[in-house]
Amino acid sequence: MPDDFVIARNPDGDSTLPYVLRIPLGEHGIVLKSRETWPRTSKVYCHRVEEWPEDAEVLERVPVRSCIRRGAAIDLVLDRGRENRSQLVMIRVRGGRQAIFWQTARTAKQARPAVAVPKARASGVVGLVIVVDSHERYAYGFADQQVVTRKAGLAAGDYGVVRDGSLIASVERKSLVDLVSSLTTGKLKYQLADLAAVPRAAVVVEDRYSEVFKLDRVRPAVVLDGLAECQVRWPQVPIHFCETRKLAAEWTYRFLAAATVAAEEDELGEAVVSDLASPPPLAAAPATPAEVRAWAAVNGYQVSDRGRVRREVVEAFEAARSR
Missing domain, CATH: 3.40.50.10130 (Rossmann fold)
Structure with missing residues (x-):
């Protein structure tokens, strides 16, 4: 029986599970495909494989302190200081298909936070x-x-x-x-x-x-x-x-x-x-007598230097300005 826990890279490039694990349990061990190399932040989904792939690139080989099956779970304890205790849980999902989840005590607790998700829209x-x-x-x-x-x-x-x-x-x-x-x-x-x-x-x-x-x-x-x-x-x-x-x-x-x-x-x-109506344009300011006299002098109108400017001259100035 193999006595080490082995992690390798899955040689099947089309698989969505990039790693292969060998659990030292039974005559030839249990071989699984896995999404991660360790359940650090959440439960890791695993899938059973019939045999160990010959061309798998071994990434890690760790001695095992104990590997014991307890009902539908396998308790795995590795011989290292950190990331050494984990559990593989086998369940049945829809259609009777078997699913295996790899977890630690921390990730199992995280999977069931002590809060209730609100149902309000x-x-x-x-x-x-x-x-x-x-x-x-x-x-x-x-x-x-x-x-x-x-x-x-x-x-x-x-x-x-x-x-x-x-x-x-x-x-x-x-x-x-x-x-x-x-x-x-x-x-x-x-x-x-x-x-x-x-x-x-x-x-x-x-x-x-x-x-x-x-x-x-x-x-x-x-x-x-x-x-x-x-x-x-x-x-x-x-x-x-x-x-x-x-x-x-x-x-x-x-x-x-x-x-x-x-x-x-x-x-x-x-x-x-966009629906607001554009405000009407502001009316032009009325011309000053000085502006009218200056225009009249250029355009041949006779006007006095002082007093009111004749009405017809003012009208001609306004008509010229509006053109």
């Missing part, structure tokens, strides 16, 4: 349609919100509201791991630049800001400085940290609903302004 919006980017793999279902979703390509962000073919609001979703990766590789700056072109946009992170200080693969100061620089450069695109994925979905829904109401108010204001 956001900002009084009726029939809100949220467009989910076609590249979003594990999209929010918005099951607790009064919203309709549809898949389509978005120019920026993962979730948006489209009006008359234009993206009027957008939200980019990030796990903490994805946030750190996109920040350190420079990808986040390009994403923020795209979001800044949208009238109203934001980035939502499925974790606490305090978790940045606990990073061990990247210096926390590097991430904190990078986030601050991004907010200074693109202040119109806030980066909002939410405690869990569920609360991030709720925040996304409320933000897009508020943005929809604001867009409608902007359109109404523009319509009111």
Whole structure:
């Protein structure tokens, strides 16, 4: 029986699960495809694989203290100081299909925050349609919100509201791991630049800001400085940290609903302004006697240097000025 916990890169480039795990349980171990290398910020979905791929690139091999099956769960304890205790839970979903979720005590607690999501409709919006980017793999279902979703390509962000073919609001979703990766590789700056072109946009992170200080693969100061620089450069695109994925979905829904109401108010204001009648032009100021005398002298009229100017001369001046 294999006695190490092994993480490798999935050689199947078409798979949405980029990693392969080997759990030291049974004669040949249990092989799983996984979305992450460890459940750091949320539960990780895994899928059973029949055998270990021969051409898999091993990324990590860790000795195991214990690996025990307890009913529908496997308790795994690794022989290292941090990120050493986790559990794989097997459940049945719709259609009787088996699903496996990899979790730690912290991520399991985060999955059930001690708050109730409100059922009230956001900002009084009726029939809100949220467009989910076609590249979003594990999209929010918005099951607790009064919203309709549809898949389509978005120019920026993962979730948006489209009006008359234009993206009027957008939200980019990030796990903490994805946030750190996109920040350190420079990808986040390009994403923020795209979001800044949208009238109203934001980035939502499925974790606490305090978790940045606990990073061990990247210096926390590097991430904190990078986030601050991004907010200074693109202040119109806030980066909002939410405690869990569920609360991030709720925040996304409320933000897009508020943005929809604001867009409608902007359109109404523009319509009111365009409907206002243009004020009549101001009448020209009456000419002074000095201006009339100067014009009369140039145009061959005889006028006195003092007193009133004859009426016919004034009328000729006004007629000439109006032409």
